[in-house]
Amino acid sequence: MATAGPDTDPTGFNIHPMDQFLLRPLFGDQIHWYTPTNATLWMFIAVAAATLLMVAGTRGRALVPSRAQSAAEVTYGFIRKMVEDVAGREGAKYFPYILTIFLFILFANVLALIPTSFSPTSHIAVTATLGIAVFVTVTTIGFVKNGPGFLKLFWVSEAPTLALRIVLFFIELISYFIRPVSHSVRLFGVMTAGHAVVKVFAGFAGALGIAAILPITAIVAMLALELLVAVIQAYVFTILTCVYLNDALHPGH
Amino acid sequence: METDASGYAVGMPQLDAAIWPNLIFWLIVSIVLLYLILSRVALPRLGTVLAERQDAISNDLEMAALLRRRAEEAEAAYERALAEAREEAMRIGEATRAEIQEELKHLMEKADAEIAAKTAESEKRIGEIREDAVRSIDEVARETALAIVAQLMPKLADQSAVDAAVSRQLEG
Numbered sequence: 110m111a112t113a114g115p116d117t118d119p120t121g122f123n124i125h126p127m128d129q130f131l132l133r134p135l136f137g138d139q140i141h142w143y144t145p146t147n148a149t150l151w152m153f154i155a156v157a158a159a160t161l162l163m164v165a166g167t168r169g170r171a172l173v174p175s176r177a178q179s180a181a182e183v184t185y186g187f188i189r190k191m192v193e194d195v196a197g198r199e200g201a202k203y204f205p206y207i208l209t210i211f212l213f214i215l216f217a218n219v220l221a222l223i224p225t226s227f228s229p230t231s232h233i234a235v236t237a238t239l240g241i242a243v244f245v246t247v248t249t250i251g252f253v254k255n256g257p258g259f260l261k262l263f264w265v266s267e268a269p270t271l272a273l274r275i276v277l278f279f280i281e282l283i284s285y286f287i288r289p290v291s292h293s294v295r296l297f298g299v300m301t302a303g304h305a306v307v308k309v310f311a312g313f314a315g316a317l318g319i320a321a322i323l324p325i326t327a328i329v330a331m332l333a334l335e336l337l338v339a340v341i342q343a344y345v346f347t348i349l350t351c352v353y354l355n356d357a358l359h360p361g362h
Numbered sequence: 363m364e365t366d367a368s369g370y371a372v373g374m375p376q377l378d379a380a381i382w383p384n385l386i387f388w389l390i391v392s393i394v395l396l397y398l399i400l401s402r403v404a405l406p407r408l409g410t411v412l413a414e415r416q417d418a419i420s421n422d423l424e425m426a427a428l429l430r431r432r433a434e435e436a437e438a439a440y441e442r443a444l445a446e447a448r449e450e451a452m453r454i455g456e457a458t459r460a461e462i463q464e465e466l467k468h469l470m471e472k473a474d475a476e477i478a479a480k481t482a483e484s485e486k487r488i489g490e491i492r493e494d495a496v497r498s499i500d501e502v503a504r505e506t507a508l509a510i511v512a513q514l515m516p517k518l519a520d521q522s523a524v525d526a527a528v529s530r531q532l533e534g
Contacts, residue, residue, distance in 0.1 A: 127371040132381045142383035152392040163404035185408045205401040234382040
């Protein structure tokens with residue numbers, strides 16, 4: 110099973126950009142579906158960080174908030190406003206679910222920037238589960254709220270001819286089923302690529318001696334960019350969830 | 363797990379389907395856990411805090427509006443009272459001035475009358491004194507003339523002749 114390999118390579122280059130994505134069991138050396146792994150650890154750390162922000166910070170319940178409480182209130186207000194702006198008043202009911210997704214992805218992304226940490230959102234199994242969960246939930250809400258009327262989402266009644274409407278129906282249908290794919294692959298791809306690039310630069314640094322200053326500078330710049338990307342991807346995933354939810358609540362163009 | 367002999371990853375570990383159940387299981391556990399924490403503890407608390415703050419702010423604004431209205435009312439009442447007091451003061455001043463004028467006029471008339479009476483009395487007395495004086499001159503003249511005549515010519519000293527001569531001289 111996966112254990113850390115030897116630190117040095119005869120060639121001097123020590124580039125293993127994909128190693129960081131390896132799952133390692135915390136106890137024993139077998140990975141069953143229930144085995145706690147480094148992924149489990151960092152998912153739980155993300156949950157703990159989100160809890161720290163939203164629960165520990167608001168312990169004072171102060172009328173005039175402390176800094177920590179302010180941060181929690183800003184996060185709450187930011188996502189709440191996003192849900193209500195994008196999905197309307199009816200969307201507010203699903204706010205806790207959307208906030209959960211946002212906080213989980215945000216902290217998973219940001220904490221993954223810590224060296225030697227593990228990035229759960231760089232795993233397609235994780236992002237696809239999140240994406241499919243959104244897809245299934247939203248589709249269910251759409252049919253429960255609108256019945257067969259939900260199919261109007263695919264029927265472009267503004268199109269001039271019936272033939273065009275039928276063509277558009279299939280295009281809309283395909284694009285609807287592509288949603289969970291693009292939704293999850295976007296997050297997975299961006300996180301994987303960013304982390305792999307940092308690792309490749311780090312591998313160069315080990316072999317270049319004094320010239321290592323160049324890849325190290327590049328890593329610093331990349332990490333700044335990755336921090337931005339981490340936050341933006343959490344935001345994008347969340348706002349797309351709101352957009353899909355809006356389609357389910359208000360189908361028809 | 364796809365690793366080579368020295369434990370390095372081969373290809374993309376993410377695409378190894380053997381680890382998916384594990385990731386999915388722990389992801390669901392984490393998401394449910396976070397959802398429960400947020401929906402049971404954090405969101406009700408934040409919702410309450412924000413609602414309370416909203417209430418407190420609107421209460422304070424209402425209270426401020428009320429106090430402002432009261433202050434405006436108090437100011438209006440004060441202005442009214444001030445105007446009334448000023449009017450009252452003016453009225454009292456006017457009345458007092460008229461009263462004093464009246465009394466002054468009265469006292470002046472009285473004083474004029476007294477002065478006139480005193481003047482008349484004084485004039486009468488001066489007249490009397492003057493008559494007295496004139497009479498005295500007459501007498502003194504007769505006595506003096508008689509005394510002078512008696513000293514110069516004792517034989518000729520005749521009371522009636524001297525009187526006649528003096529009367530003649532005084533009237534002349």
